[in-house]
Amino acid sequence: MTTVINANVSSQKSWFKWVRDNLFSSVAGTIQTFAFAALVVVVLRWLLGVAFAEKNDWTAVATNMRLLVSYNYPLSQFIRIWVAAGVLLVCAAASLGAWRFDPALTVKRMARTFYSVAVVAALCALLMPSSAPGVLVRTLWLVSTVLAIAGFAASAVASKRNNLTVSFGALLTSSVVGLLAILWFVPFGNYGVVGGSPFANPGDTVARSTKEPWTVIFTLVLFTFWASRALGTKTVAIVRSALLAFWLVGPAFLIFVVLRDPAFDWQRVWAVDVPLAAGFAFGGGLLVYLLAKPTRSSLARLVGVALSAFAILNWVAGFFGWYGMLQKVRISMLLLAILVLILPAFAGSQSKRLRIAVAWGGFILVLHWLITAINTPSTLVISAPPFLGGFTLTFAISYYVVLASFPLGVLLALARTSDLPLFRMMSTAYIEVFRGVPLITILFLFTVMLPLFLPRGMAVSDLAAVFAGYSIFSAAYLAENVRGGLQSVRQGQYEAANALGLTVFQRTLLIVLPQGLRVSIPNLVGQGIATLKETSLIAIIGGFDLLRIANSTIPNQPQFLGQKRPGLLFIAMVYFILAYTMSKSSQRLERRLDAGRM
Amino acid sequence: MSSTKPNDNTGQSPRRNMITCRGVKKWFGDFQALKGVDLDVGEQEVVVVLGPSGSGKSTLIRCINRLEVHQEGIIEVDGVELTNDLRNIEKIRSEVGMVFQLFNLFPHLSVLDNITLGPIWVRKKARVEAEKTAMELLERVGIPEQAAKFPGQLSGGQQQRVAIARALAMEPKIMLFDEPTSALDPEMIAEVLDVMRDLARRGMTMVIVTHEMGFAREVADRLVFMESGEIVEVGTTEQFFSAPREERTKKFLSQIL
Numbered sequence: 033m034t035t036v037i038n039a040n041v042s043s044q045k046s047w048f049k050w051v052r053d054n055l056f057s058s059v060a061g062t063i064q065t066f067a068f069a070a071l072v073v074v075v076l077r078w079l080l081g082v083a084f085a086e087k088n089d090w091t092a093v094a095t096n097m098r099l100l101v102s103y104n105y106p107l108s109q110f111i112r113i114w115v116a117a118g119v120l121l122v123c124a125a126a127s128l129g130a131w132r133f134d135p136a137l138t139v140k141r142m143a144r145t146f147y148s149v150a151v152v153a154a155l156c157a158l159l160m161p162s163s164a165p166g167v168l169v170r171t172l173w174l175v176s177t178v179l180a181i182a183g184f185a186a187s188a189v190a191s192k193r194n195n196l197t198v199s200f201g202a203l204l205t206s207s208v209v210g211l212l213a214i215l216w217f218v219p220f221g222n223y224g225v226v227g228g229s230p231f232a233n234p235g236d237t238v239a240r241s242t243k244e245p246w247t248v249i250f251t252l253v254l255f256t257f258w259a260s261r262a263l264g265t266k267t268v269a270i271v272r273s274a275l276l277a278f279w280l281v282g283p284a285f286l287i288f289v290v291l292r293d294p295a296f297d298w299q300r301v302w303a304v305d306v307p308l309a310a311g312f313a314f315g316g317g318l319l320v321y322l323l324a325k326p327t328r329s330s331l332a333r334l335v336g337v338a339l340s341a342f343a344i345l346n347w348v349a350g351f352f353g354w355y356g357m358l359q360k361v362r363i364s365m366l367l368l369a370i371l372v373l374i375l376p377a378f379a380g381s382q383s384k385r386l387r388i389a390v391a392w393g394g395f396i397l398v399l400h401w402l403i404t405a406i407n408t409p410s411t412l413v414i415s416a417p418p419f420l421g422g423f424t425l426t427f428a429i430s431y432y433v434v435l436a437s438f439p440l441g442v443l444l445a446l447a448r449t450s451d452l453p454l455f456r457m458m459s460t461a462y463i464e465v466f467r468g469v470p471l472i473t474i475l476f477l478f479t480v481m482l483p484l485f486l487p488r489g490m491a492v493s494d495l496a497a498v499f500a501g502y503s504i505f506s507a508a509y510l511a512e513n514v515r516g517g518l519q520s521v522r523q524g525q526y527e528a529a530n531a532l533g534l535t536v537f538q539r540t541l542l543i544v545l546p547q548g549l550r551v552s553i554p555n556l557v558g559q560g561i562a563t564l565k566e567t568s569l570i571a572i573i574g575g576f577d578l579l580r581i582a583n584s585t586i587p588n589q590p591q592f593l594g595q596k597r598p599g600l601l602f603i604a605m606v607y608f609i610l611a612y613t614m615s616k617s618s619q620r621l622e623r624r625l626d627a628g629r630m
Numbered sequence: 631m632s633s634t635k636p637n638d639n640t641g642q643s644p645r646r647n648m649i650t651c652r653g654v655k656k657w658f659g660d661f662q663a664l665k666g667v668d669l670d671v672g673e674q675e676v677v678v679v680l681g682p683s684g685s686g687k688s689t690l691i692r693c694i695n696r697l698e699v700h701q702e703g704i705i706e707v708d709g710v711e712l713t714n715d716l717r718n719i720e721k722i723r724s725e726v727g728m729v730f731q732l733f734n735l736f737p738h739l740s741v742l743d744n745i746t747l748g749p750i751w752v753r754k755k756a757r758v759e760a761e762k763t764a765m766e767l768l769e770r771v772g773i774p775e776q777a778a779k780f781p782g783q784l785s786g787g788q789q790q791r792v793a794i795a796r797a798l799a800m801e802p803k804i805m806l807f808d809e810p811t812s813a814l815d816p817e818m819i820a821e822v823l824d825v826m827r828d829l830a831r832r833g834m835t836m837v838i839v840t841h842e843m844g845f846a847r848e849v850a851d852r853l854v855f856m857e858s859g860e861i862v863e864v865g866t867t868e869q870f871f872s873a874p875r876e877e878r879t880k881k882f883l884s885q886i887l
Binding site for chain 2: 528535538547
């Protein structure tokens with residue numbers, strides 16, 4: 033017992049010492065501390081005053097939650113958004129488990145976090161304006177007290193066993209259980225609009241249509257996390273490659289899950305799209321396999337020339353309208369012709385030929401999938417009547433833009449630093465052109481002008497146009513960030529890789545990129561955060577993203593006329609949480625990659 | 631120039647030639663770094679290249695695995711001439727191990743991964759097998775306990791020993807050393823030289839650029855003295871140190887011994 037008391041005294045002493053050394057070490061320091069504290073109090077008081085002023089009606093946000101999350105997405109189809117979100121979260125949990133994600137989280141640090149949140153909550157409760165709802169102030173005091181007690185308990189435990197850590201699994205489990213408990217038992221009130229006027233059942237928790245899917249998803253998340261963690265070394269390798277495959281191609285499927293037209297023409301897909309893809313994948317693969325034999329290189333050249341002539345003829349015919357043909361047939365034909373033309377350079381052993389054929393087949397399948405997905409008329413048309421909007425739209429656009437612009441940006445950066453002048457020039461031109469044009473111009477260009485240039489019979493949905501334009505724009509910035517990292521890789525690394533006999537491709541993939549990308553992480557994450565925030569520009573071309581809903585949709589509802597502030601403050605918080613999460617995880621990634629390295 | 635004809639009465643071994651250089655010339659812009667170098671290195675021979683800084687020693691051995699491209703002359707490695715054919719170069723590089731002055735380990739890979747990288751990706755070995763070999767090599771250079779660490783956590787001498795192990799993992803026919811101890815603190819030089827000595831004993835063909843005279847005298851079969859881009863004198867170790875023929879060699883030796 034005495035040891036505990038002693039430990040507490042000493043920890044209190046050290047706490048006291050920290051305050052003295054860091055906050056009140058000198059006269060100037062003391063003045064600074066008080067000035068800063070005063071500033072914090074003033075700013076916080078002002079913010080709370082703005083947020084909870086008398087005229088602000090926060091039910092405007094609570095009632096419009098569905099609008100803010102997914103806009104007009106039909107209720108009957110909501111299951112698709114749940115499925116997409118669920119698959120993403122479950123796969124994320126499985127990845128965390130499969131890669132044995134377990135940062136050392138000390139109880140000491142947890143105590144510190146508890147204390148600081150408790151202080152902030154107490155401060156907020158103290159500085160609340162009188163117009164704030166009483167229940168909120170009481171809740172803040174409650175949270176503050178509970179966290180202070182938890183912090184005290186944690187630091188008492190930590191002082192006994194100094195390096196006690198909490199496993200990530202325990203943390204995840206307790207957070208998920210806590211979240212579910214909040215979802216089911218905390219009386220947020222159940223908001224809605226009935227007969228044109230808003231109502232709230234203050235005693236209720238959130239709607240069942242929300243908490244039931246979350247319960248299912250969270251349960252699955254926990255289950256997959258622990259299951260993937262318990263896997264043996266052999267199975268985990270398979271699961272890891274499956275997960276990698278999912279992260280590579282899964283998103284393309286998920287967007288389709290969300291955006292597919294309810295009246296989607298499956299018949300056409302089975303009658304036209306699938307046979308075409310299969311034909312090109314297997315037929316082309318077979319052709320490539322047969323022609324890649326070194327003894328058949330002259331035949332390969334002949335076939336290549338013939339195919340190219342035919343492929344070019346198709347494009348010319350399409351231009352003059354001689355005969356109709358699906359655009360993807362033209363594209364695939366041209367690609368196949370190019371591959372066959374350069375095939376003699378890759379000719380080799382049987383296993384090598386098989387690899388080339390399989391690579392071609394896989395490439396064609398993915399390409400056809402993407403073309404079908406992009407070309408399928410979805411119910412999403414960004415000009416009225418909007419279908420998808422709000423957080424889902426913001427998240428989807430930023431997620432896919434980051435996903436698509438990353439490989440493109442890395443390729444551009446590699447091209448710009450390559451020894452081949454043609455690559456360098458092309459990449460430089462691309463980067464300079466797209467960096468020199470404002471994003472909003474590109475978005476207009478792609479949604480308004482692009483359809484005019486497309487051949488007849490080919491349509492691009494507005495979302496696909498935004499997505500493509502934004503990715504192309506973002507890739508130009510990303511390329512410059514990556515280039516900075518690539519240039520930091522020292523010459524000796526190239527020489528060492530060369531001296532081992534690595535090919536240029538292996539050298540780039542195994543030596544240069546890992547080192548270069550690590551250096552560019554802060555910039556890349558900055559770019560990602562910028563991408564997230566700039567999605568609000570799609571409001572200008574007619575999209576209903578978070579900002580537009582908060583700034584013009586909600587204030588124009590008859591029940592909430594002019595209620596801008598709550599919505600804007602709410603979405604500011606959403607953006608902040610997303611950006612802060614990204615920034616925090618990038619810091620963690622940096623620390624992890626930095627451990628023990630030069 | 632006429633006085634600098636190499637290979638005359640140089641104790642040229644009857645062994646098979648692993649490296650053959652004929653009239654190798656190399657310019658960096660206007661500066662001529664190699665002015666027509668002729669050199670033969672036989673199988674299992676240890677050749678030490680000496681010379682003042684800027685004499686072209688490093689350039690010469692960097693030409694041998696084409697980290698630098700020579701503009702004139704012929705270099706043959708194990709009977710294959712170095713040309714611009716990429717596959718040819720990659721093949722030769724995988725047969726020629728290189729150890730650098732500044733180690734050039736890959737900082738983002740663990741010691742073990744540094745060593746297994748080449749065998750796995752170039753030699754297409756199975757990982758398990760490559761790791762087994764890597765551990766044997768670490769054993770041989772005396773630091774098996776550092777396998778899981780990253781290069782940044784190792785001392786200079788340990789890093790250079792890892793670099794040697796990395797080169798050996800490719801089972802090279804020839805090892806090139808470009809001032810392997812010049813960036814090391816004095817107390818770490820010995821541990822690296824021990825490893826190299828062991829290699830020489832095992833019959834590895836080696837070309838070494840170094841300033842360690844005692845070491846050169848001990849392990850070298852032949853010594854090559856270079857100055858301003860040309861070979862001044864080639865001789866057996868004994869003849870080179872006791873009875874150098876060229877005036878410039880004598881001057882150099884008197885300065886550093």
